[in-house]
Amino acid sequence: MVFPSFESSHQQYFVPNPHQSRAITALNDINDQEILAWLAFARKGGFQVRPGGWNLTEELVEAFVSLVGFEDDLVLLWIHEARSGTQTDMKPQKAPVYWCTSCGTDKPKSYKNRDDWRREEKQHEATYVCMLRGTSEFAENGSKCVFCNAPNPEDCQHHIQACLSPNGDRYSCKRRCDMVKHLAKIHGVNHKPQAEAVASQWKRTLHKQAWSCGFCVTTFLDFQERLKHLQMHFEQGMTLDDWNSTTVIQGLLQQPGIDEIWKAKLAISFPVIESSDLIWMDSALKDLQHKLEVGPSEGGEGAEDLAEVAYATCFLNSAFLGN
Ligand SMILES: [Zn+2]
Ligand SMILES: [Zn+2]
Ligand SMILES: [Zn+2]
Ligand SMILES: [Zn+2]
Numbered sequence: 001m002v003f004p005s006f007e008s009s010h011q012q013y014f015v016p017n018p019h020q021s022r023a024i025t026a027l028n029d030i031n032d033q034e035i036l037a038w039l040a041f042a043r044k045g046g047f048q049v050r051p052g053g054w055n056l057t058e059e060l061v062e063a064f065v066s067l068v069g070f071e072d073d074l075v076l077l078w079i080h081e082a083r084s085g086t087q088t089d090m091k092p093q094k095a096p097v098y099w100c101t102s103c104g105t106d107k108p109k110s111y112k113n114r115d116d117w118r119r120e121e122k123q124h125e126a127t128y129v130c131m132l133r134g135t136s137e138f139a140e141n142g143s144k145c146v147f148c149n150a151p152n153p154e155d156c157q158h159h160i161q162a163c164l165s166p167n168g169d170r171y172s173c174k175r176r177c178d179m180v181k182h183l184a185k186i187h188g189v190n191h192k193p194q195a196e197a198v199a200s201q202w203k204r205t206l207h208k209q210a211w212s213c214g215f216c217v218t219t220f221l222d223f224q225e226r227l228k229h230l231q232m233h234f235e236q237g238m239t240l241d242d243w244n245s246t247t248v249i250q251g252l253l254q255q256p257g258i259d260e261i262w263k264a265k266l267a268i269s270f271p272v273i274e275s276s277d278l279i280w281m282d283s284a285l286k287d288l289q290h291k292l293e294v295g296p297s298e299g300g301e302g303a304e305d306l307a308e309v310a311y312a313t314c315f316l317n318s319a320f321l322g323n
Pocket of ligand 2: 153156157158
């Protein structure tokens with residue numbers, strides 16, 4: 001238990017921080033006199049001598065202890081504000097500005113530092129694939145196991161089946177530390193330096209040819225250009241709340257090679273409808289976005305195929321339908 005010193009926190013905050021707010025909420029049902037008595041008890045170190053007070057819950061003890069550094073009047077002010085649902089003027093807090101657009105709202109990640117944010121965005125341009133080049137590799141005297149370097153890979157037990165998804169795909173992830181965890185959990189590579197060395201060899205940079213923005217419909221053929229553009233939006237105060245995944249798709253559909261085919265497809269199927277009248281199903285978004293970023297390729301999906309996927313997963317937005 002940490003007892004904050006009176007000096008360090010004395011009257012510094014006029015607005016409770018989240019930790020203090022929780023404490024205040026916990027004390028909501030206790031009357032003022034009792035609160036002051038317990039605070040005085042806590043200040044004298046009473047909870048160190050008698051940890052549970054007299055049958056207080058752990059939550060209450062924690063709440064009192066976290067408030068000992070504040071004067072009675074301030075604590076009561078906070079409690080009264082919390083009870084009446086009002087708040088004193090919030091001190092403006094400098095909000096984090098940059099958000100990872102790949103992690104998005106599923107796992108929001110914010111950065112105050114531009115370079116940290118850029119690094120995070122960049123991480124999404126690579127992927128780690130388990131057993132990228134198979135389970136064994138050539139060595140001087142034959143072959144060796146990619147997991148543990150043993151000379152006879154066929155004798156190894158690395159539970160390879162456990163790594164495969166139902167459609168036969170191997171595990172892949174965005175960060176090396178996740179692959180290191182996977183190696184330990186599934187393949188029994190528990191020695192961390194060994195797992196890190198193995199994981200490093202399985203990094204695959206994704207070859208994308210287009211990127212877009214979720215704040216405005218724009219296409220980029222260069223990743224750095226995209227970052228510069230997003231940076232501008234964030235510095236203007238945009239947040240993930242303003243990010244729209246359908247806008248991302250619309251920007252990507254404008255890339256050279258797909259743009260005309262997509263527009264032609266729309267013209268045939270929905271003559272009165274434009275791309276901006278459409279939205280995409282959440283379940284299809286990530287996959288479609290990825291396909292469009294990679295773009296048409298020979299031997300892979302061509303522009304026609306990509307337009308078809310976009311078409312199959314879109315529907316009319318409610319604004320167009322008039323509600
Ligand atoms: Zn991210
Ligand atoms: Zn092995
Ligand atoms: Zn694996
Ligand atoms: Zn934009």
